[in-house]
Amino acid sequence: MRMKRALIVDDSKSARVVLSRVLEKLELAVDTTDSAESALHYLRENRPDVIFMDHVMSGMDGLQAVQAIKSDPSTASIPIMMYTSQDGEVYAGEARALGAAGVLPKLMAPSDISRVLDQLEILREPREARLVGFEQVHLPAVGSEHALPPAASPAPEPIAVSAAAASLTPAELREALAPLLREQGTDLRRFVVAALESFSGRVVTEVTAQVESASLRAAHAAVAAIPPLPPVAPPPPLEAVVERRPSAWIALAIGALLVASACAAYAWQQHGALASAQNRGDAQARELAAVRHDLDAARAATLAAANAGERVLVPYGEVALSGDRLATLAKLLADLEERGTAATVTVTTAAGEYCLTGNPAEGYATAPGEMPANRCDVVGNPFEESMRPEQREPQAATALAASAMARPQGALEVKFVHAARQQNPAGYPVAADVSAAQWNAAAANHNYVEFTVETRHPNP
Secondary structure, eight states: OOOOEEEEEOSOHHHHHHHHHHHHHTTOEEEEESSHHHHHHHHTTOOOSEEEEOSSOSSSOHHHHHHHHHHSTTTTTSOEEEESSOOSHHHHHHHHHHTOOEEEOSSOOHHHHHHHHHHTTSSOOOGGGGGTTOOEEEEOOOOOTTOOOTTTSOOOOOEEEEHHHHTOOHHHHHHHHHHHHHHHHHHHHHHHHHHHHHHHHHHHHHHHHHHHHHHHHHHHHHHHHSOOOOOOOOOOOHHHHHHHOTTHHHHHHHHHHHHHHHHHHHHHHHHHHHHHHHHHHHHHHHHHHHHHHHHHHHHHHHHHHHHHOEEEEOOTTSOTTSTHHHHHHHHHHHHHHHHTOOEEEEEEEEOOOEEEEEETTTEEEEOOTTSBGGGOSEEEOHHHHTOOHHHHSOHHHHHHHHHHHTSGGGOEEEEEEEOOOOSSOTTOOOGGGSBHHHHHHHHHHTSEEEEEEEEOOOOO
């Protein structure tokens, strides 16, 4: 039985070591590389059963590597799991659109990785395959000198033993049974881990409920133990005080005079404070009007700049609406939504005509810079021509557009336009007079994504 093999692609040595130990405990052979380029070189001569791919790496990132692996028919069937700290539905949708089987966070329990491998049928190996070559035979029962006579002794039952097992030594038999025992041990370990996790969850829930109930009972008991406050005796009636003290009228009049004087002084003070506050409010209103005027001017300038359009160049061999270009579109839609701007956003993609060397079987690459441009094997963009419609408009980009157009009153509209290819495009030099580097510099300026915003009034 062939041992299943996994490939880990990560530029972090510690991440590779941790994941390797988990996979080796699951009885997988593990190979590692520290870059996407090394992984592609590895896949030229090896075929692992599963690939764990990091996203952020120097050089080619994880999504670009997934696209390259899935575009090659010889490696397209290998399942790829993105093993990265990236998260979010947008990222997961983009990874699945390029061909990844799913996204795993780096802080993940070994039991969860085992569960994912079971779903991908990496750990499932038919037990019947381990019994190939074993034929059932019947061995006669071994008699003894003290056996009963044939008429009285019962007929011995045949013992089912494999022909291969009958010829094995004890050491060879142990070696043959070891994989079966390890598989049963792995299944049992996964069951025990899942059972312990479930049991610990129930214990935490029950203990928390009991602690809350005990705390509530203790609080009620503490409140019940507090002695009530003594009753407050009511004050004597005013008529009685006045009758007992005739001079109380004079004291009452003096007190009323003092209160009236204090109220008048307080009212005068508050009148001055109110006038000062009114003056400050007028000054702040004038400052607010000036700030609003500046804000309106800045918004008008921003909208004018947006209407002019923004062009982002796309390196050869990359999907136009991915990576930084997709982030630019998301930021543009978020800014328009935050300002409440009603607009039509047009996303135009164009493909440059590159000077390339190679052939359809082995693929194409940009020609060496010093080579004359008129000696190219092909002038065009085979990468763009081979793309499927769902790659030109990835699921992540269409999801952003759908979310923006779901705003109330339909204030935002997103259109995707693909610029038509030209037979004799303008802006390119004469091939006979320039090198491949000069020609490809012009082609790079024509390989772009352009975002154009046309403001309009929202629908009533």
